[in-house]
Amino acid sequence: MVFEKLHKMKIMQKAVVAGTFYPADAEELAAMLQKFFIEAQGQDQPLPQAIVAPHAGYVYSGPIAASAYACLNRVRNQIKRVIVVAPSHRYPFTGIATSSADVFATPLGEILIDRAAIRKIAALPQITQLDAAFASEHSLEVQLPFLQMQLQDFQLIPLLVGMATPKEVAEVLAMLWAEEGTLIVVSSDLSHYHNYQTAQKIDLLTAQKILALDYNTLDGEQACGYMGLQGLLWLAKQKGWCAKCLDLRNSGDTMGEKDHVVGYGAFHFAK
Numbered sequence: 001m002v003f004e005k006l007h008k009m010k011i012m013q014k015a016v017v018a019g020t021f022y023p024a025d026a027e028e029l030a031a032m033l034q035k036f037f038i039e040a041q042g043q044d045q046p047l048p049q050a051i052v053a054p055h056a057g058y059v060y061s062g063p064i065a066a067s068a069y070a071c072l073n074r075v076r077n078q079i080k081r082v083i084v085v086a087p088s089h090r091y092p093f094t095g096i097a098t099s100s101a102d103v104f105a106t107p108l109g110e111i112l113i114d115r116a117a118i119r120k121i122a123a124l125p126q127i128t129q130l131d132a133a134f135a136s137e138h139s140l141e142v143q144l145p146f147l148q149m150q151l152q153d154f155q156l157i158p159l160l161v162g163m164a165t166p167k168e169v170a171e172v173l174a175m176l177w178a179e180e181g182t183l184i185v186v187s188s189d190l191s192h193y194h195n196y197q198t199a200q201k202i203d204l205l206t207a208q209k210i211l212a213l214d215y216n217t218l219d220g221e222q223a224c225g226y227m228g229l230q231g232l233l234w235l236a237k238q239k240g241w242c243a244k245c246l247d248l249r250n251s252g253d254t255m256g257e258k259d260h261v262v263g264y265g266a267f268h269f270a271k
Contacts, residue, residue, distance in 0.1 A: 001106040001221045004147065005104055006038055010100060010102040010103055011100055011101045011102045011103075012102070012103050012104075012105055012110070012132075013101035013103070013104045013105065013126070013134055013158075014105050015041070015107065016109050016135070016136055016137075016141060017104045017106055017138040017141055017142065018139070019047055019137075020057070020136050021056070021057045021058065021083075021141075021142050022057070022058045022142060022145060023058075023107070023161070024107055024144035025103075025151070026056055026107040026108055027195070028167075029106075029107050029108060029145055030108065030149065031163050032058060032062065032212075033058070033082075033145060034149070035068050036062050036065070036066035037069075037073070037149070037150075038139075038214075039063060039065065039071055040067045040069075041068070041070065041246045041247050041266070042067045042068065042070040042246035042247070042266065042268060043069050043070045043071060043074075044071070045070070045071035045244070045246070045268050045270070046071070046224055046270050047071075047075045047078060047079075047270065048071065048181075048183065048268050048269055048270050049177075049183070049184065049214060049239070049241050049269050049270055050183065050184035050185070050186065050235075050236065050241070050268065050269040051061070051068040051069065051145070051184075051185055051186070051266070051267065051268055052068060052126060052184075052186045052187075052188060052210070052229065052232070052266065052267035053065040053068035053069065053185060053186075053187060053188075053251070053266055054187075054188065054189045054190075054265065054266070055086065055138060055139040055140075055142045055187045055188070055189060055225075056066070056142075056251070056262060056263035056264065057142075057191055058142070059106065059254065059255060060251045060262065060264075061251070061253055061254070061264045062077070062175065062247075062253055062254075063245045063254055064249055064254075064264040064265065064266050065142075065146060065264070066146070066266075067246040067247035067266035068146075068219075068246060068247075068266035068267065068268065069146040069147070069149075069266070070150075070246075071148050071269060072151060072183075073150050075186075076151050076152045077152050077153075078180075078181060079151055079154055079155070079181055079182070079183045079190070080154055080155065080181035080182070081114050081117070081154055081155045081156070081181065081182055081183075082147055082151070082154050082155075082157070082182075082183045082184075082255050083157040083159065083176050083177070083182065083184045083185065083234065084140050084143050084144075084156065084159065084185045084187065085146075085158070085159045085161060085169065085184065085185065085186045085187065085190065085225075085228040085232070086137070086139035086140035086143070086158075086159070086160055086186075086187035086225060086228065087160070087161055087224055087225040087227065087228060088133050088137060088139075088160045088161065088162050089137050089138070089139060089224075090136050090137060090164075091130075091132055091133040091135070091136075091137070091160075091162075092162060093128070093130060093133060093162035093163070094162050094163045094164070095125075095126040095127065095128050095162055095163070095164055096118075096127055096128070096157070096159050096160070096162070096164055096168065096169065096172055097127075097128055097129070097130035097133040097134070097160040097162065098118050098121070098122070098124050098127060098128070098130070098158070098159060098163050099118075099129070099130075099134050099158055100129055100131055101113055101131070101158075102110070102115065102157055103180060104141075104144060104158060105245065106141070106144050106145050106147070106148065107145070108144075108145050108148040108184075111144060111148065111154070111155070111156045112132075112149075112156070113153050113155065113156055113157070113158065114156065117129040117155075117176055118157065118176060119158050120150040120176070121159055121172055121175055121176060124171065124172060124175070126168040126171070127166055127172065130160075133160045133162070133269050134158070137155065137160060137247075139160075139187045139188075139225065140158055140160060142187075142189060142245060143185055143187050146158070146191075146215035147185070149200065155213075157176060159172065161225070161228045161231075163226045163258065164227050165227075165230075166197050166215045166216075166227070166230035166231050166233070166234045167231075167234065167270065168231070169227060169230065169231020169232070169234070170231040170232075170234035170235045170238070172231070172239070173231055173232065173235045176233055177219075178209070182183055183206060184232060184235075184269075185253075186224045186225060186228045186229055186232045187225055187228070187261055188224060188225025188226065188228065188229050188265075189223065189224050189225070189226075189263065189264055190202070190203045190206055190222065190223050190240065190250075190262070190263030190264060190265055191203055191206070191221065191223075191262070191263040192224065192262050192263075193220060193259070193260045193261070193262065194261065195258065195259055195260070195261070196250065196252040196258035196259075196261050198240070199250045199252070199261045199263050200250070200263075202221075202222060202263065203222075203248055203263035203265065204252070205209060205261075206218070206222040206265070207245050207248050207265055207267075208221070210233065210243055210245070210265070211230070211238050211243045211244070211245060211267075212268055213237045213241075213243060214232045214233065215229070215230040215231075215233035215235045215237070216230075218230055220229075229248065234268070236269050239271075241269045241270060241271060242269070242270060242271070243267055243268070243269050244267065244268045244269075244270075245265060245266070245267055246266040246267065246268055247264075247265065247266040248263075248264075248265045248266075249263075249264055250262060250263045250264060251264070
């Protein structure tokens, strides 16, 4: 009997940056997100196939991320699963990592993991189960409260990208993507630690590459999540999706300090 109970216990990935990157209190977090959504761009966009959103602390990038997620509230019942592709900042590895967790938790509650989808891609050579990569990573976690606020009921497919080619990322996304009910979220900030004017120029060029679906020339100087972005752009080109920039700002716009800023962009991909 004890063994059966232990066997049925769900594996949980706990929130690791609640209280630092965003509020740990559920009411405070929900109120902050609601304020972001009220002020966000992109409310009237059609159902996206994919979005790109930044992953810094909410006081820095939250208003820009909200523009990427703003349109989801109108289609909250249509999206049933979300693939979140995020870079690994602290744990180096080759390929794309999945988690053994059954649920991911945030202050807003638990999100069920689509274990069947993860089993589907497990045989691909670029896929590895690597819980250690998720243990202290913020880039995926910070996307989850936005999704919880905007969607009714969905399952999550969490993917962290180490060193991977555009084709390797695109292959995974193509295997998981379904025309109805699936959303791809790519987590990425843009340029890092330039002065305000320099960052604006670099980020504008990066945005132009994203809009042109130019996966070949993106690099880590332009976007820290560039490997995931490259894979999305590869897939978007194959599927004939069109990209739109909804918001393009940096931390100098949201927090005021303009000597060493980080760039943020919100992008929407649709048929």
